[in-house]
Amino acid sequence: xxxxxxxxxxxxxxxxxxxxxxxxxxxxxxxxxxxxxxxxxxxxxxxxxxxxxxxxxxxxxxxxxxxxxxxxxxxxxxxxxxxxxxxxxxxxxxxxxxxxxxxxxxxxxxxxxxxxxxxxxxxxxxxxxxxxxxxxxxxxxxxxxxxxxxxxxxxxxxxxxxxxxxxxxxxxxxxxxxxxxxxxxxxxxxxxxxxxxxxxxxxxxxxxxxxxxxxxxxxxxxxxxxxxxxxxxxxxxxxxxxxxxxxxxxxxxxxxxxxxxxxxxxxxxxxxxxxxxxxxxxxxxxxxxxxxxxxxxxxxxxxxxxxxxxxxxxxxxxxxxxxxxxxx
Amino acid sequence: xxxxxxxxxxxxxxxxxxxxxxxxxxxxxxxxxxxxxxxxxxxxxxxxxxxxxxxxxxxxxxxxxxxxxxxxxxxxxxxxxxxxxxxxxxxxxxxxxxxxxxxxxxxxxxxxxxxxxxxxxxxxxxxxxxxxxxxxxxxxxxxxxxxxxxxxxxxxxxxxxxxxxxxxxxxxxxxxxxxxxxxxxxxxxxxxxxxxxxxxxxxxxxxxxxxxxxxxxxxxxxxxxxxxxxxxxxxxxxxxxxxxxxxxxxxxxxxxxxxxxxxxxxxxxxxxxxxxxxxxxxxxxxxxxxxxxxxxxxxxxxxxxxxxxxxxxxxxxxxxxxxxxxxxxxxxxxxxxxxxxxxxxxxxxxxxxxxxxxxxxxxxxxxxxxxxxxxxxxxxxxxxxxxxxxxxxxxxxxxxxxxxxxxxxxxxxxxxxxxxxxxxxxxxxxxxxxxxxxxxxxxxxxxxxxxxxxxxxxxxxxxxxxxxxxxxxxxxxxxxxxxxxxxxxxxxxxxxxxxxxx
Numbered sequence: 143x144x145x146x147x148x149x150x151x152x153x154x155x156x157x158x159x160x161x162x163x164x165x166x167x168x169x170x171x172x173x174x175x176x177x178x179x180x181x182x183x184x185x186x187x188x189x190x191x192x193x194x195x196x197x198x199x200x201x202x203x204x205x206x207x208x209x210x211x212x213x214x215x216x217x218x219x220x221x222x223x224x225x226x227x228x229x230x231x232x233x234x235x236x237x238x239x240x241x242x243x244x245x246x247x248x249x250x251x252x253x254x255x256x257x258x259x260x261x262x263x264x265x266x267x268x269x270x271x272x273x274x275x276x277x278x279x280x281x282x283x284x285x286x287x288x289x290x291x292x293x294x295x296x297x298x299x300x301x302x303x304x305x306x307x308x309x310x311x312x313x314x315x316x317x318x319x320x321x322x323x324x325x326x327x328x329x330x331x332x333x334x335x336x337x338x339x340x341x342x343x344x345x346x347x348x349x350x351x352x353x354x355x356x357x358x359x360x361x362x363x364x365x366x367x368x369x370x371x372x373x374x375x376x377x378x379x380x381x382x383x384x385x386x387x388x389x390x391x392x393x394x395x396x397x398x399x400x401x402x403x404x405x406x407x408x409x410x411x412x413x414x415x416x417x418x419x420x421x422x423x424x425x426x427x428x429x430x431x432x433x434x435x436x437x438x439x440x441x442x443x444x445x446x447x448x449x450x451x452x453x454x455x456x457x458x459x460x461x462x463x464x465x466x467x468x469x470x
Numbered sequence: 471x472x473x474x475x476x477x478x479x480x481x482x483x484x485x486x487x488x489x490x491x492x493x494x495x496x497x498x499x500x501x502x503x504x505x506x507x508x509x510x511x512x513x514x515x516x517x518x519x520x521x522x523x524x525x526x527x528x529x530x531x532x533x534x535x536x537x538x539x540x541x542x543x544x545x546x547x548x549x550x551x552x553x554x555x556x557x558x559x560x561x562x563x564x565x566x567x568x569x570x571x572x573x574x575x576x577x578x579x580x581x582x583x584x585x586x587x588x589x590x591x592x593x594x595x596x597x598x599x600x601x602x603x604x605x606x607x608x609x610x611x612x613x614x615x616x617x618x619x620x621x622x623x624x625x626x627x628x629x630x631x632x633x634x635x636x637x638x639x640x641x642x643x644x645x646x647x648x649x650x651x652x653x654x655x656x657x658x659x660x661x662x663x664x665x666x667x668x669x670x671x672x673x674x675x676x677x678x679x680x681x682x683x684x685x686x687x688x689x690x691x692x693x694x695x696x697x698x699x700x701x702x703x704x705x706x707x708x709x710x711x712x713x714x715x716x717x718x719x720x721x722x723x724x725x726x727x728x729x730x731x732x733x734x735x736x737x738x739x740x741x742x743x744x745x746x747x748x749x750x751x752x753x754x755x756x757x758x759x760x761x762x763x764x765x766x767x768x769x770x771x772x773x774x775x776x777x778x779x780x781x782x783x784x785x786x787x788x789x790x791x792x793x794x795x796x797x798x799x800x801x802x803x804x805x806x807x808x809x810x811x812x813x814x815x816x817x818x819x820x821x822x823x824x825x826x827x828x829x830x831x832x833x834x835x836x837x838x839x840x841x842x843x844x845x846x847x848x849x850x851x852x853x854x855x856x857x858x859x860x861x862x863x864x865x866x867x868x869x870x871x872x873x874x875x876x877x878x879x880x881x882x883x884x885x886x887x888x889x890x891x892x893x894x895x896x897x898x899x900x901x902x903x904x905x906x907x908x909x910x911x912x913x914x915x916x917x918x919x920x921x922x923x924x925x926x927x928x929x930x931x932x933x934x935x936x937x938x939x940x941x942x943x944x945x946x947x948x949x950x951x952x953x954x955x956x957x958x959x960x961x962x963x964x965x966x967x968x969x970x971x972x
Contacts, residue, residue: 337840337841337843338836338839338840339832339833339835339836339839339841342829342841343829345818345821346821346825346829349818349820350815350818350819352809352814352815353809353814353816354818355777355796356777356797356807356809356815356816357797357829357830357883358802359829360796415820416820
């Protein structure tokens with residue numbers, strides 16, 4: 143009896159470890175830093191910093207829901223960023239048109255990823271790992287090896303059509319719009335995954351591909367759908383990053399991969415659901431950013447932060463894969 | 471070698487019950503029995519896989535401990551399992567596979583490829599096996615892999631060789647070659663060979679004696695001579711004429727006039743395991759498909775359901791030809807499949823009961839692809855009550871249900887989807903007696919409501935209990951068609967083990 147109870151308490155703590163970790167870190171940082179951490183201004187800071195990680199993590203959530211995997215999501219986001227900025231600055235297209243072209247480009251690029259995975263049957267991990275380098279190389283070829291920002295010449299020496307940013311462009315990357323975009327993405331993904339037929343099918347595929355196929359679910363078709371949705375979120379993430387940096391920096395999105403993965407896996411451990419969910423992903427992104435923010439305030443050097451993010455990812459993976467965590 | 475009073479108990483079942491088994495060197499002994507009779511369990515005890523047996527085992531008159539495979543090896547007991555692919559290293563050559571155990575146990579730092587190859591050539595030559603030592607093991611045919619593994623056992627100085635269904639996937643010619651080799655092995659090397667097979671014809675041609683197992687006991691032992699008849703062995707495998715058949719013929723007398731709902735003709739698959747399979751199922755009829763493991767039952771189910779590609783043949787539903795490229799097409803034509811391997815293919819373990827009950831007809835529960843979760847929950851609760859699924863509530867993950875309850879949910883999934891044609895592949899595997907009766911009732915009521923049911927199984931008593939008509943399958947071919955009410959267990963068994971096909 144005692145043992146059973148202890149086991150149940152252990153499972154509970156493990157299931158909600160992400161939430162507990164968030165609360166502990168909030169209390170901890172508040173205790174140390176006081177109001178410079180626990181203030182509405184810093185809350186906005188945290189939400190703003192969360193946005194990009196969350197949007198890219200949502201992209202990964204959709205892929206992971208149907209047991210896919212994408213290591214190349216963030217390198218593709220960098221490429222989408224180049225295309226977006228090139229359209230906007232180099233060719234002087236309007237902001238909405240640039241955005242549409244960016245989304246379409248990302249979807250087309252993602253078709254190639256899906257071709258490798260669904261048609262060539264290369265395991266996701268390997269295919270996207272290889273694509274990561276393809277994206278990096280092709281992207282830099284496109285930009286001529288440099289960033290794309292206002293006032294800089296094209297690789298062929300021509301001058302860009304547009305030399306300054308409109309207010310609307312800059313606003314995308316600032317509060318409150320960046321936070322609203324994040325919440326819109328999360329709400330859309332939540333409704334899609336939890337409350338639609340298609341989302342349910344994605345989870346079915348993620349749970350057992352063969353059983354899903356034998357229930358009449360067209361596995362290839364739904365994985366394709368998941369890929370296209372992932373592509374849209376990648377494009378959104380890319381545009382937000384560009385606006386935030388007011389430039390398409392070289393490999394500007396690549397570093398978000400680890401935070402995004404950590405967010406998804408932290409989310410996967412939440413509530414013992416053992417599957418990636420939109421809300422779980424938000425919690426995961428929140429945990430990572432709160433840690434980053436708090437540690438920065440405590441003047442921990444920035445170059446140590448990747449170790450913290452990596453540590454969160456390791457802990458989340460342990461919580462997901464720890465043996466014998468089956469409930470009673 | 472003698473084994474006395476061997477018993478072994480697994481949770482809930484006495485798998486072997488005081489078995490006595492003796493074999494002399496140079497003897498080729500057949501062990502036969504129906505599925506689950508305890509053949510494989512006995513062989514695993516003899517090869518040291520199960521340590522928890524009780525009784526006594528003597529080799530050459532001396533009592534021995536036999537608790538691990540390594541001890542079995544030391545005593546010269548070798549076993550070749552049915553699944554040869556799990557025992558070979560596909561990317562290594564024949565000679566490396568053959569001598570891998572030596573390489574693993576010797577103390578040389580350097581891998582002496584040439585010396586090994588020479589040694590392997592000598593062994594193969596001595597045994598008279600024609601294999602290219604340099605070939606990669608993955609390029610061998612099944613029969614060659616089998617020979618390779620046998621050679622490996624013989625090389626380890628094995629005195630007792632156990633072959634668990636070695637011929638299940640071999641062609642006639644390959645089988646003959648294997649038999650020649652076994653005979654020579656017994657005669658020249660004085661190796662004792664235990665031969666497990668479902669094919670009585672093979673046993674008659676190669677074995678000298680035969681042990682019959684039933685319900686974990688050896689019920690009979692006799693020498694095999696030219697006068698031994700197939701019928702006699704079949705009778706002994708089944709014991710008394712036992713069939714718990716319910717008298718259902720009166721109820722179903724009108725089915726014969728019902729229209730044919732599913733008609734399959736000339737079906738072949740791409741792996742060549744089906745040969746021109748033809749059958750039909752009428753509306754309201756339960757048709758059985760009897761066959762042993764490896765006869766092609768699952769292949770038929772999956773090919774009809776579109777999960778595996780067919781290479782020839784026509785599938786007609788209600789008289790119209792349909793093209794089923796994938797399971798989605800099949801579901802659209804209201805065909806349902808309950809797959810054989812429930813855990814691997816039937817369930818999405820971490821999803822809820824509600825999910826499983828509604829997944830095949832989710833379109834019913836949504837407007838513009840937004841789900842009505844309350845409607846789904848209500849429907850699931852109703853279905854759980856109707857199908858007598860015992861569970862905590864409809865939100866419980868399916869992996870925590872018992873096998874029988876999982877199976878009820880899987881069948882329930884298709885009932886909710888309102889299917890017309892049900893293909894059930896070994897639906898009673900691993901299901902306890904109580905749940906079995908309830909699932910039987912479910913299947914019968916499906917047929918009564920006008921569905922066509924194809925019930926695929928290797929268990930004859932199940933088939934006799936529930937079907938109206940029966941096909942038997944042997945080696946990818948339909949060998950017989952019978953009315954269940956007019957047939958006997960022996961006849962079906964006879965067809966299943968290829969009695970007519972030598």
